[in-house]
Amino acid sequence: MNLNPRRRTFLLATAALALASSLAACGQKQHWDLDNVSAVLANLKFNLISDTGQKVTAADYKGKVVILYFGYTHCPDVCPLTMAHLAEAVKELGPQGKDVQILMVSVDPARDTLPILRAYTQAFSPQAIGLTGTPQDIEDVAKRYHVAYQLGKKDKSGQYVVDHSAAIYVFDKDGRGILIGSDLTPVPSIVHDVKQLLAD
Numbered sequence: 001m002n003l004n005p006r007r008r009t010f011l012l013a014t015a016a017l018a019l020a021s022s023l024a025a026c027g028q029k030q031h032w033d034l035d036n037v038s039a040v041l042a043n044l045k046f047n048l049i050s051d052t053g054q055k056v057t058a059a060d061y062k063g064k065v066v067i068l069y070f071g072y073t074h075c076p077d078v079c080p081l082t083m084a085h086l087a088e089a090v091k092e093l094g095p096q097g098k099d100v101q102i103l104m105v106s107v108d109p110a111r112d113t114l115p116i117l118r119a120y121t122q123a124f125s126p127q128a129i130g131l132t133g134t135p136q137d138i139e140d141v142a143k144r145y146h147v148a149y150q151l152g153k154k155d156k157s158g159q160y161v162v163d164h165s166a167a168i169y170v171f172d173k174d175g176r177g178i179l180i181g182s183d184l185t186p187v188p189s190i191v192h193d194v195k196q197l198l199a200d
Helices: 005-027 078-092 094-099 114-124 135-144 187-199
Strands: 047-050 055-057 065-071 100-106 128-132 149-151 162-164 168-171 177-181
Touching: 047 135, 065 078, 065 187, 078 094, 078 100, 078 114, 078 128, 078 187, 094 100, 094 187, 100 114, 100 135, 114 128, 168 187, 177 187
Parallel strands: 065 100, 100 128
Antiparallel strands: 047 055, 047 128, 065 168, 149 162, 168 177
């Protein structure tokens, strides 16, 4: 096919521009809205009991992006706010949400019985599961992720608050620790980062 010089120059320039754009896209690094702590965050690992009474480990959630949170059902503010944010993020993912698992480890096993924990997590999202265990089991997992928690003094009715860290930890589909956020992390930021992990 014979092309006039002007047409040939135009086509070559267009091809070069397309190639440059493609190479640039290939070289782009992922942008995270949450903090990328993959260099220091421990991989997902635990031996606990799910809110359905089953013994579970990290292996049971392999293949899903896992969002791990430590809280308790009697929490007056931070826990329900965080769980609501996580639930909304999963909902906004649409069909992709089925590949995300929210895990809430109870830091109040004495009051968070399995039925209470189950009702609490399911009230937020079908993709949420509560985890519990012996006080030692929970302490071991908390230490792994540098989570601090402390039971407050009981009032006259025997109720108390539990002061605890409010971080959320995000793991990729192979259980590798990647990101950390907080109760203040906006829903769009969670959605953005989880989508990238789902695409990997």
